[in-house]
Structures are given as structure tokens and as C-alpha cells.
Amino acid sequence: MGPFALGGRPHRVYHEKSCMPDPTGYAELDALIPRLQAIPGLSPDALASEIVAVLGRKNGELTLALRSVPTRPPEERKSYGAAVNRLKVEFEQAFARRGEALDAERRSREQAALDLTMPSRRRWIGAEHPVTRVIAEIVEIFRGLGFTVAVGPEVESEWHNFIALNFPPNHPAMDMHDTLYVDAPPLAGDQGGRLLLRTHTSPVQIRTLLESPPPVRVVIPGMVYRNDPFDPSHAPVFSQIEGLAVDEGISFVDLKATLVHFAHQFFTPTTKVRFRPSFFPFTEPSAEMDVECQLCHGSGCPACKGTGWMEILGCGMVHPAVFEHTGVDPERYTGWAFGMGPHRITMLRYGIPDIRLLYDGDMRFLEQFVPAAGQRASGAAGRHA
Ligand code: DAH
Numbered sequence: 001m002g003p004f005a006l007g008g009r010p011h012r013v014y015h016e017k018s019c020m021p022d023p024t025g026y027a028e029l030d031a032l033i034p035r036l037q038a039i040p041g042l043s044p045d046a047l048a049s050e051i052v053a054v055l056g057r058k059n060g061e062l063t064l065a066l067r068s069v070p071t072r073p074p075e076e077r078k079s080y081g082a083a084v085n086r087l088k089v090e091f092e093q094a095f096a097r098r099g100e101a102l103d104a105e106r107r108s109r110e111q112a113a114l115d116l117t118m119p120s121r122r123r124w125i126g127a128e129h130p131v132t133r134v135i136a137e138i139v140e141i142f143r144g145l146g147f148t149v150a151v152g153p154e155v156e157s158e159w160h161n162f163i164a165l166n167f168p169p170n171h172p173a174m175d176m177h178d179t180l181y182v183d184a185p186p187l188a189g190d191q192g193g194r195l196l197l198r199t200h201t202s203p204v205q206i207r208t209l210l211e212s213p214p215p216v217r218v219v220i221p222g223m224v225y226r227n228d229p230f231d232p233s234h235a236p237v238f239s240q241i242e243g244l245a246v247d248e249g250i251s252f253v254d255l256k257a258t259l260v261h262f263a264h265q266f267f268t269p270t271t272k273v274r275f276r277p278s279f280f281p282f283t284e285p286s287a288e289m290d291v292e293c294q295l296c297h298g299s300g301c302p303a304c305k306g307t308g309w310m311e312i313l314g315c316g317m318v319h320p321a322v323f324e325h326t327g328v329d330p331e332r333y334t335g336w337a338f339g340m341g342p343h344r345i346t347m348l349r350y351g352i353p354d355i356r357l358l359y360d361g362d363m364r365f366l367e368q369f370v371p372a373a374g375q376r377a378s379g380a381a382g383r384h385a
Contacts, residue, residue: 021090024083032061032087039094044102047095054091062088130369131239131358134346135221138241141265142219145258147243150218152204154225155182157192160203164325165282173199180225180236197225200339201242202282205318208244209326214333215247221342232354239342246318246328246335252285255315255336263291263312267349272298274309283316283337295351303351310348313340 021037023030035050042050054060062084069081128136139149152160162174173179182195204220220242228234245254256275263273272292280286290311293304300306315338320330343358350369352358357365 021087024087026080026083029065029083029087032091036087036091036094039091039098040101042098047098047102051095055088055095062091127366127370129358129366130350131342131346133369133371134349135239135241135342137266138262138340138342138345139219139221141262142243145217145261147217147219147245150204150208150220151222152198152201152207152220154198154223155195156198156203157186158194158196159192160206161196161198161200163193164206164322165202166319166321166325167281171281176227178227180227198222199226200224201240202337202339204242205244205282205322205337206326209246209322209328214328214335216335217245217247219243230356230359232356235343235355235359238344238355241340241342243315243338244318244335245337246333248333250334250336252317252336255317255338258336259289259313259315259338263289266345267291267294275315278314278316280314280316282319282322283314284319286314286316289313289315289338294349303348303353312345312348313338315339 021033023033032054035054039047039050052060054062057063065084066081066088069077069084072080143149158174161179162171163169167173179199180197182197184195186192186195201220201222201224204218204222208216208218208220222240222242223237224240225237226234228236230236245258260273263271271294274290275287276290278286278288288311290309292298293301293308293310295301295303296308298308300308304310315336318335318337323330323333323335343355346352346358347355
């Protein structure tokens with residue numbers, strides 16, 4: 001029993017009426033007096049049945065006695081009736097007192113069973129999802145370099161998502177097999193062709209350049225959609241962060257310096273980085289950037305398929321066709337862009353083997369990524385949206 005428990009006794013003291021009630025002088029009424037005296041010892045069940053036996057509206061002994069008053073000899077009626085009523089009041093009081101005493105006993109038993117020394121249950125404290133934190137960290141790094149955040153719609157036009165980004169007509173990405181089209185007529189006055197769920201965040205490059213002339217430095221976080229299976233390495237809905245820098249005199253050196261700085265901030269200051277030539281319709285030249293595998297540090301493991309490298313983003317110099325579609329003078333301005341996938345980067349950083357774990361909402365998995373108090377990586381949840 002804990003130090004605060006009050007012990008088994010009620011702290012109110014009930015003075016049971018113990019003195020002998022006066023006899024009534026009527027034998028059948030006086031026969032009830034021992035039962036009156038027995039009330040303080042009755043159990044809850046016995047009390048309930050005794051109340052019915054004595055005061056019950058149909059056959060209670062005192063009820064019947066009261067009902068019999070008119071049948072008694074006239075000279076007795078008054079004193080007999082008074083005796084019945086006096087006894088009735090005494091029974092009522094005794095029953096009420098016993099009821100209260102039983103209640104108090106029950107309460108004190110419950111209190112004694114309450115162990116106040118028992119440890120309390122741990123409170124559940126919510127935390128940012130690991131992907132949300134990774135997005136916030138990436139955005140913070142670019143914010144520190146003077147980039148601002150832009151966003152665009154997830155239901156996008158074919159023009160913004162493909163045509164203005166220099167995808168040739170009939171590019172396989174535009175096929176229904178890869179892209180989820182929306183079964184709705186194009187918006188009134190919109191020359192953008194069919195509506196679709198954007199397959200990347202790159203159309204927000206187009207929207208940004210149409211809205212604000214250079215210089216432009218933006219990062220664009222958002223969800224994208226593809227007609228892909230949900231398997232260990234694919235999800236039909238996932239995140240991307242796009243980057244775009246357009247100004248006079250921007251060169252591939254700016255691209256490399258910025259992205260290497262990003263990798264050193266996000267991973268470690270000594271993480272090795274390499275660029276490989278690649279192709280995207282909206283950049284020329286194009287490259288893919290790899291960082292040294294974060295799990296094996298370059299020696300080769302299953303996560304990096306033995307190569308020692310992990311591909312983290314696509315990038316390149318903005319193609320002049322993109323400038324032409326957005327009214328930016330390609331003789332005056334140049335720019336660079338990148339696109340990366342925070343879901344993928346989260347998997348690479350922590351060695352998560354199956355992307356579906358990032359969608360399940362299973363606390364046993366997610367709890368492993370909650371930073372210790374005071375070590376919150378981003379502290380920027382929600383600010384980037
Ligand atoms: N949009 C590309 C994709 O989803 C990624 C990408 C590559 C974006 C190169 C860029 C870039 O801005 O320059 O695969």
C-alpha cells in the first residue's frame with residue numbers, strides 16, 4: 001500500500017442507533033423490533049430485500065399494517081396507526097443510515113485499492129515524419145544561400161508539365177502508362193492541353209519564370225504522381241524538391257559549387273560527390289549527381305548495389321527552349337536547375353530498404369527517427385510549405 005493510502009476505515013464516523021426502541025404494545029408490531037435492531041449489520045443484498053419486506057408498496061409488513069388500520073376496533077385505530085407510523089419512520093431512518101454506511105465502506109475499499117505509487121503511463125508525443133524533416137533540412141540549406149520557396153499545383157496542364165519543358169510531342173513519359181491524366185476538360189481559357197497529375201516539380205520552373213522575371217533563385221518542394229506500382233522501390237505518389245537559379249552570367253561552376261555545398265551540409269563536410277553526364281529535355285548539358293554511399297562509405301554494400309555511390313539528383317543548365325517558352329531572353333540570361341526526391345534521399349540516408357515503410361504510419365518504425373529532445377534537426381516543420 002502506498003504512503004498516501006488512507007487505510008481501510010472510512011474517515012466519517014457513523015453513530016449507529018443502538019438503544020432499544022420503545023415497545024409499541026402491539027405484539028405483531030413489537031415482533032419487528034429485533035429486525036429494526038439487526039439493520040446495522042445487514043449486507044447490501046440483505047438490506048435491499050429487508051427494505052422490500054418491511055416497506056414494500058404491495059406486501060411490506062408495515063405497509064400491510066398501515067392498510068389494516070381501518071379494520072381495527074375504532075378505539076384502537078388512532079394509537080395503532082400512530083405506532084405503525086412511528087415504527088415506519090424508525091425503519092426508514094435505519095435503512096438510510098445503513099445505506100450510507102455501506103456506501104462509505106465501498107468508497108474506502110476503492111481508495112485503498114488505488115496505488116498512487118504506480119508509475120504513470122508515458123505520454124505519446126508526436127514528431128515530424130522523417131521525410132518531412134528531410135524536406136525541411138534541404139529547404140533550410142538552400143534558404144541559407146538566398147533561395148526562396150515556391151509551390152505550384154498538383155493538377156497540372158500537359159503544357160506546363162511537358163511541352164514548355166521541351167519534351168518532344170509523343171515523348172514516352174506522356175504516355176497513359178506513365179502519367180495519370182485527370183478526366184476533366186482543360187480549364188477555360190487555358191491553352192495547356194489535357195490535365196494531369198504532375199509527374200515532377202519541374203513545371204513550377206515554368207510557372208515561376210512566367211510570373212517573375214530573373215534573377216530567380218527558388219526551391220520547390222511538393223508531391224508528384226506517376227502510374228507506378230507500389231513496391232519496395234516505387235510509389236505512385238512521392239516527394240520532389242526542384243531548384244532553379246536564373247541570372248546573368250550563371251555557369252555550370254555555380255551549379256557544381258552549390259550542389260557540392262548542399263551535399264556537404266546535408267550529409268557530412270567530407271562526403272565525396274561526383275557528377276555523371278545524363279539527359280533531360282529541359283537541361284543542356286545535363287548531369288546526375290552521386291554522393292558516396294552513406295552506409296558503407298564507398299566500399300560497396302547492398303544499399304548502393306556494390307558501387308559505393310548513391311544517386312541523389314538530376315541537374316543541368318536550363319535549356320534555351322525553356323527560356324523561349326517563358327519569355328526569358330536566352331542571350332542575356334543563363335540558369336541551372338536540379339530535381340531530387342526526398343523520399344529516396346531519406347531511404348539512402350538511413351538505409352531504409354523498402355519505400356513503403358515511409359507510407360505505412362507504423363509507430364514502431366517511425367519512432368526510431370524521433371530526434372532526442374534538443375536535437376531537432378530542422379525545427380522548421382510547416383515553414384517551408
Ligand atoms: N524532373 C526530373 C525528374 O523528375 C528531375 C530533374 C532533373 C529536375 C534535372 C531538374 C533537372 O530540374 O535539372 O526526373
